[in-house]
Amino acid sequence: MPTDTRFRWLRLVRPQDFVWLLLFAALAVTLPPEYRDKFSIAPLAALAIVQVLEPKIPALASTRGRIFWIVLKLALGYLLIGFTGSLESRYWLALLFPVVTAATVLGAIGTLAFTLAASGAYLSFLLFRSGFLAEWDVVALRLVFLATVGNLANTLADDLRVQTRKSRRAAEQLAEANAQLRQAEEAVRRSDRLAALGQLTAGLAHELRNPLGTIKTSAEMLHRTVSAENDVAREMAGFISSEVDRTNSLVTRFLQFARPLQLRLETADLAQALDRAVAMVEQEAPGIAIYKNYEPGIPPFAFDAELMERVFYNLALNAAQATAAGGAITVKTRTSGSVAEIAIIDRGAGIDPRHVDSIFNPFFTSKPQGVGLGLAIVSTIVDEHGGKITVESELGKGSVFRVFLPMDRAARPPAA
Numbered sequence: 001m002p003t004d005t006r007f008r009w010l011r012l013v014r015p016q017d018f019v020w021l022l023l024f025a026a027l028a029v030t031l032p033p034e035y036r037d038k039f040s041i042a043p044l045a046a047l048a049i050v051q052v053l054e055p056k057i058p059a060l061a062s063t064r065g066r067i068f069w070i071v072l073k074l075a076l077g078y079l080l081i082g083f084t085g086s087l088e089s090r091y092w093l094a095l096l097f098p099v100v101t102a103a104t105v106l107g108a109i110g111t112l113a114f115t116l117a118a119s120g121a122y123l124s125f126l127l128f129r130s131g132f133l134a135e136w137d138v139v140a141l142r143l144v145f146l147a148t149v150g151n152l153a154n155t156l157a158d159d160l161r162v163q164t165r166k167s168r169r170a171a172e173q174l175a176e177a178n179a180q181l182r183q184a185e186e187a188v189r190r191s192d193r194l195a196a197l198g199q200l201t202a203g204l205a206h207e208l209r210n211p212l213g214t215i216k217t218s219a220e221m222l223h224r225t226v227s228a229e230n231d232v233a234r235e236m237a238g239f240i241s242s243e244v245d246r247t248n249s250l251v252t253r254f255l256q257f258a259r260p261l262q263l264r265l266e267t268a269d270l271a272q273a274l275d276r277a278v279a280m281v282e283q284e285a286p287g288i289a290i291y292k293n294y295e296p297g298i299p300p301f302a303f304d305a306e307l308m309e310r311v312f313y314n315l316a317l318n319a320a321q322a323t324a325a326g327g328a329i330t331v332k333t334r335t336s337g338s339v340a341e342i343a344i345i346d347r348g349a350g351i352d353p354r355h356v357d358s359i360f361n362p363f364f365t366s367k368p369q370g371v372g373l374g375l376a377i378v379s380t381i382v383d384e385h386g387g388k389i390t391v392e393s394e395l396g397k398g399s400v401f402r403v404f405l406p407m408d409r410a411a412r413p414p415a416a
Helices: 002-010 015-029 038-056 062-084 090-105 106-130 134-227 233-256 270-284 303-322 375-384
Strands: 266-268 291-293 301-303 329-335 339-346 388-394 398-406
Touching: 002 062, 015 038, 038 062, 038 090, 062 090, 062 106, 062 301, 062 329, 090 106, 090 134, 106 233, 134 233, 266 270, 270 291, 270 301, 270 303, 303 329, 303 375, 303 398, 375 398
Parallel strands: 291 329
Antiparallel strands: 266 301, 329 339, 339 398, 388 398
């Protein structure tokens, strides 16, 4: 037998199993001599086997399975009592097995039902008795004790179930708090990285501006002073000037990323900001259809319309660039409490799962001509609004970027 299989069987054996077997062996030893036959031993042994096997068969752990075990215990207890003296049997306590089991797993209704079933089974032995029952008070006392034990077991089981639910809720809340803490720690780490990169970028960009200006001026002077016949020199001067313009544009983007944002929180209409962003994307990507699915009745709330329009434009443009010609993207809004959710959905190639956690980091890009600042700036703007941005993506099926904005922030002018 393989080692894993042997250990699996060992894990199924519990200390309680040996206790049960010892207790049932003691019951067998205490059988009166006149009842020590196979008819009495068989139901007692079967009851011991059922009691040990019950928690070991997962397939019978459902409500129906538990009812099956209880009914089986009731039947075996009934047979044991019947073979050991019926009403006068000292083993009438075997009826406690189904009653207590029902109390622990089925609740108050199940306890009542099986208490009545066990009482009815015990009273059914009256049908096999002739003459007057002199010990009717003993029979009544046994039924009362049966119901009392069942009710007590159900009360204790209910208390245990309440505590279990509380513990489960506490564990779920703890897991949720841990997840939020991990997200917060990741946000802090990302903010620290952004701050360090921002300072580096700002210093580098300022240092580049001066030599770029000198190169630009020199290229323009060269273009004006070189003779008209020297086409190669004039063309090279034009190349230098255009590349300087492109580099200067890149430096401007670096500065935009590094410069602290000054939000202008003014009451604005979310749909209008989205419409303006979508209109610009439609001009740049005419082959892509953009569908709008706005939740009606979203009231105006405080946000920086200019900066958020830039966020929506970047996300929608990225979605359009990821979508094949003739395809479509969807811009959707909805509210949940005091939070507005904006979803931009494309059906493009999707994002490699290895890159999902890095796409909001500065200078990370999968585009050949990309710089990797677009989504970093988008994330910074959303963070400054007290919001959150998430992405869901699957290779070959597309991506969904969701922006969550709080709607309960007060409008205020930009910081001085």
